[in-house]
Amino acid sequence: AQRVTQPEKLLSVFKGAPVELKCNYSYSGSPELFWYVQYSRQRLQLLLRHISRESIKGFTADLNKGETSFHLKKPFAQEEDSAMYYCALPILTGGGNKLTFGTGTQLKVEL
Protein backbone atom coordinates (compact mmCIF):
# COMPACT_ATOMS: atom_id res chain seq x y z
CA ALA A 1 0.00 0.00 0.00
CA GLN A 2 1.20 3.50 -0.76
CA ARG A 3 1.49 5.55 2.38
CA VAL A 4 3.65 7.87 4.39
CA THR A 5 4.54 7.26 8.02
CA GLN A 6 5.70 9.67 10.69
CA PRO A 7 6.68 7.61 13.72
CA GLU A 8 6.93 10.45 16.25
CA LYS A 9 3.89 12.36 17.50
CA LEU A 10 5.99 14.78 19.50
CA LEU A 11 9.62 15.88 19.28
CA SER A 12 11.00 18.19 21.89
CA VAL A 13 14.43 19.82 21.45
CA PHE A 14 16.32 22.72 22.97
CA LYS A 15 16.98 25.89 21.04
CA GLY A 16 20.18 25.54 19.03
CA ALA A 17 20.02 21.76 18.96
CA PRO A 18 19.75 19.80 15.69
CA VAL A 19 16.33 18.67 14.56
CA GLU A 20 15.37 15.60 12.56
CA LEU A 21 11.70 14.90 11.87
CA LYS A 22 11.29 11.41 10.49
CA CYS A 23 9.21 10.41 7.50
CA ASN A 24 9.16 7.02 5.80
CA TYR A 25 7.20 6.15 2.72
CA SER A 26 5.87 3.16 0.89
CA TYR A 27 5.48 3.76 -2.83
CA SER A 28 5.99 1.84 -6.05
CA GLY A 29 7.96 4.04 -8.39
CA SER A 30 9.67 7.40 -7.87
CA PRO A 31 7.74 9.40 -5.32
CA GLU A 32 7.23 13.13 -5.10
CA LEU A 33 7.38 14.09 -1.44
CA PHE A 34 6.52 17.24 0.44
CA TRP A 35 6.74 18.69 3.91
CA TYR A 36 3.89 20.90 5.08
CA VAL A 37 3.91 22.93 8.29
CA GLN A 38 1.17 24.36 10.48
CA TYR A 39 2.22 27.04 12.93
CA SER A 40 -0.03 27.79 15.88
CA ARG A 41 -3.29 29.42 14.74
CA GLN A 42 -2.13 29.50 11.12
CA ARG A 43 -3.10 27.55 8.05
CA LEU A 44 -1.35 24.49 6.73
CA GLN A 45 1.31 25.58 4.24
CA LEU A 46 3.99 24.04 2.08
CA LEU A 47 7.45 24.08 3.62
CA LEU A 48 9.44 22.30 0.95
CA ARG A 49 9.29 19.67 -1.75
CA HIS A 50 12.00 17.18 -2.50
CA ILE A 51 12.17 17.93 -6.20
CA SER A 52 13.29 21.50 -5.61
CA ARG A 53 16.18 20.44 -3.38
CA GLU A 54 16.17 23.81 -1.65
CA SER A 55 16.55 24.91 1.94
CA ILE A 56 13.61 26.74 3.43
CA LYS A 57 13.92 28.47 6.81
CA GLY A 58 17.09 26.42 7.31
CA PHE A 59 15.27 23.11 6.78
CA THR A 60 16.35 20.52 4.24
CA ALA A 61 15.02 17.10 3.33
CA ASP A 62 16.75 14.49 1.22
CA LEU A 63 14.98 11.62 -0.43
CA ASN A 64 16.72 8.37 0.47
CA LYS A 65 15.37 5.67 -1.79
CA GLY A 66 17.39 2.94 -0.12
CA GLU A 67 15.84 3.67 3.26
CA THR A 68 12.54 4.95 1.77
CA SER A 69 12.85 8.04 3.91
CA PHE A 70 12.41 11.77 3.55
CA HIS A 71 13.50 13.10 6.92
CA LEU A 72 13.31 16.83 7.60
CA LYS A 73 16.43 18.31 9.15
CA LYS A 74 17.67 21.56 10.56
CA PRO A 75 21.09 21.98 12.18
CA PHE A 76 20.06 24.55 14.81
CA ALA A 77 16.48 24.75 16.04
CA GLN A 78 14.88 28.12 16.66
CA GLU A 79 11.93 28.88 18.91
CA GLU A 80 9.84 29.93 15.90
CA ASP A 81 10.22 26.44 14.44
CA SER A 82 7.74 25.12 16.98
CA ALA A 83 4.85 23.83 14.88
CA MET A 84 3.12 20.75 13.52
CA TYR A 85 4.97 19.18 10.60
CA TYR A 86 3.34 16.86 8.07
CA CYS A 87 5.06 14.71 5.49
CA ALA A 88 2.92 14.31 2.36
CA LEU A 89 2.86 11.97 -0.62
CA PRO A 90 0.72 12.22 -3.75
CA ILE A 91 -0.79 8.80 -4.30
CA LEU A 92 -1.73 7.87 -7.84
CA THR A 93 -5.28 6.67 -8.22
CA GLY A 94 -7.61 5.88 -11.07
CA GLY A 95 -8.94 9.42 -11.02
CA GLY A 96 -5.62 11.20 -10.80
CA ASN A 97 -3.73 11.61 -7.60
CA LYS A 98 -4.47 12.70 -4.07
CA LEU A 99 -2.09 14.27 -1.62
CA THR A 100 -1.94 12.07 1.45
CA PHE A 101 -0.57 13.30 4.75
CA GLY A 102 1.23 11.49 7.51
CA THR A 103 -0.03 11.71 11.06
CA GLY A 104 2.18 14.69 11.77
CA THR A 105 4.92 15.45 14.30
CA GLN A 106 4.58 18.25 16.81
CA LEU A 107 7.94 19.98 17.16
CA LYS A 108 8.48 21.86 20.37
CA VAL A 109 11.60 23.98 20.68
CA GLU A 110 12.39 24.83 24.26
CA LEU A 111 14.57 27.67 25.48
Added chain:
Amino acid sequence: EPEVTQTPSHQVTQMGQEVILRCVPISNHLYFYWYRQILGQKVEFLVSFYNNEISEKSEIFDDQFSVERPDGSNFTLKIRSTKLEDSAMYFCASSALPSGSGELFFGEGSRLTVL
Protein backbone atom coordinates in the same frame (compact mmCIF):
# COMPACT_ATOMS: atom_id res chain seq x y z
CA GLU B 1 -1.06 37.73 -1.32
CA PRO B 2 -4.12 35.74 -2.42
CA GLU B 3 -5.53 33.29 0.10
CA VAL B 4 -8.14 30.57 0.32
CA THR B 5 -10.97 31.74 2.55
CA GLN B 6 -13.47 29.55 4.38
CA THR B 7 -16.74 30.26 6.11
CA PRO B 8 -17.95 29.73 8.72
CA SER B 9 -14.95 29.41 10.99
CA HIS B 10 -17.04 27.42 13.45
CA GLN B 11 -20.45 25.83 13.13
CA VAL B 12 -22.42 23.96 15.75
CA THR B 13 -25.28 21.81 14.52
CA GLN B 14 -27.64 19.12 15.70
CA MET B 15 -27.25 15.56 14.50
CA GLY B 16 -29.29 14.96 11.36
CA GLN B 17 -29.12 18.56 10.17
CA GLU B 18 -27.67 19.65 6.84
CA VAL B 19 -24.49 21.68 6.84
CA ILE B 20 -22.86 23.65 4.04
CA LEU B 21 -19.25 24.72 4.37
CA ARG B 22 -18.10 27.39 1.97
CA CYS B 23 -14.73 28.09 0.41
CA VAL B 24 -13.40 30.71 -1.96
CA PRO B 25 -10.33 29.26 -3.66
CA ILE B 26 -7.55 31.36 -5.13
CA SER B 27 -8.96 32.85 -8.31
CA ASN B 28 -6.68 31.39 -10.99
CA HIS B 29 -6.52 27.92 -9.46
CA LEU B 30 -8.12 25.01 -11.25
CA TYR B 31 -7.98 22.18 -8.70
CA PHE B 32 -10.00 22.17 -5.49
CA TYR B 33 -9.95 19.91 -2.48
CA TRP B 34 -11.59 19.20 0.83
CA TYR B 35 -9.73 17.60 3.70
CA ARG B 36 -10.82 16.99 7.25
CA GLN B 37 -9.06 16.52 10.55
CA ILE B 38 -10.79 14.91 13.48
CA LEU B 39 -9.36 16.20 16.75
CA GLY B 40 -6.07 14.50 17.50
CA GLN B 41 -5.98 12.62 14.21
CA LYS B 42 -4.34 13.07 10.82
CA VAL B 43 -5.40 15.35 8.00
CA GLU B 44 -7.54 13.11 5.74
CA PHE B 45 -8.33 13.58 2.07
CA LEU B 46 -12.03 13.78 1.26
CA VAL B 47 -12.41 14.85 -2.35
CA SER B 48 -10.75 16.59 -5.27
CA PHE B 49 -12.57 18.59 -7.92
CA TYR B 50 -11.46 19.67 -11.36
CA ASN B 51 -13.25 20.90 -14.45
CA ASN B 52 -16.58 20.97 -12.64
CA GLU B 53 -16.54 17.38 -11.56
CA ILE B 54 -15.15 15.17 -8.84
CA SER B 55 -11.82 13.72 -9.92
CA GLU B 56 -11.15 11.64 -6.84
CA LYS B 57 -12.90 10.85 -3.57
CA SER B 58 -12.03 8.85 -0.49
CA GLU B 59 -14.07 6.15 1.21
CA ILE B 60 -15.07 8.76 3.79
CA PHE B 61 -16.86 10.77 1.09
CA ASP B 62 -20.07 8.77 1.00
CA ASP B 63 -23.55 9.66 -0.26
CA GLN B 64 -24.01 12.07 2.64
CA PHE B 65 -21.35 14.35 1.20
CA SER B 66 -21.47 16.46 -1.93
CA VAL B 67 -19.43 19.27 -3.44
CA GLU B 68 -20.38 22.02 -5.78
CA ARG B 69 -18.90 25.01 -7.50
CA PRO B 70 -22.11 26.94 -8.02
CA ASP B 71 -20.90 30.25 -9.38
CA GLY B 72 -17.31 30.01 -10.52
CA SER B 73 -15.90 31.41 -7.30
CA ASN B 74 -17.31 29.44 -4.38
CA PHE B 75 -16.58 25.78 -3.70
CA THR B 76 -18.94 24.20 -1.19
CA LEU B 77 -19.03 21.01 0.84
CA LYS B 78 -22.47 19.83 1.88
CA ILE B 79 -23.18 17.21 4.50
CA ARG B 80 -26.83 16.17 4.13
CA SER B 81 -27.52 14.59 7.49
CA THR B 82 -24.74 15.15 9.98
CA LYS B 83 -23.57 12.47 12.37
CA LEU B 84 -21.64 12.86 15.60
CA GLU B 85 -18.54 11.46 13.92
CA ASP B 86 -18.62 14.26 11.34
CA SER B 87 -17.32 16.62 14.03
CA ALA B 88 -13.96 17.76 12.71
CA MET B 89 -12.00 20.62 11.22
CA TYR B 90 -12.69 20.81 7.49
CA PHE B 91 -10.01 22.33 5.28
CA CYS B 92 -10.49 23.58 1.77
CA ALA B 93 -7.49 23.81 -0.54
CA SER B 94 -6.80 24.85 -4.09
CA SER B 95 -3.90 24.53 -6.50
CA ALA B 96 -2.88 25.70 -9.94
CA LEU B 97 -1.48 22.27 -10.80
CA PRO B 98 -2.50 18.72 -9.85
CA SER B 99 -1.63 17.88 -6.25
CA GLY B 100 1.25 15.68 -7.28
CA SER B 101 2.99 18.50 -9.07
CA GLY B 102 2.10 21.67 -7.30
CA GLU B 103 1.60 23.32 -3.99
CA LEU B 104 -1.76 23.12 -2.26
CA PHE B 105 -2.95 26.34 -0.66
CA PHE B 106 -5.11 25.75 2.37
CA GLY B 107 -7.79 27.77 4.06
CA GLU B 108 -7.83 28.26 7.81
CA GLY B 109 -10.51 25.63 8.22
CA SER B 110 -14.10 25.38 9.37
CA ARG B 111 -14.66 23.66 12.67
CA LEU B 112 -17.85 21.60 12.66
CA THR B 113 -19.32 20.44 15.95
CA VAL B 114 -22.23 18.00 15.75
CA LEU B 115 -24.26 17.61 18.95
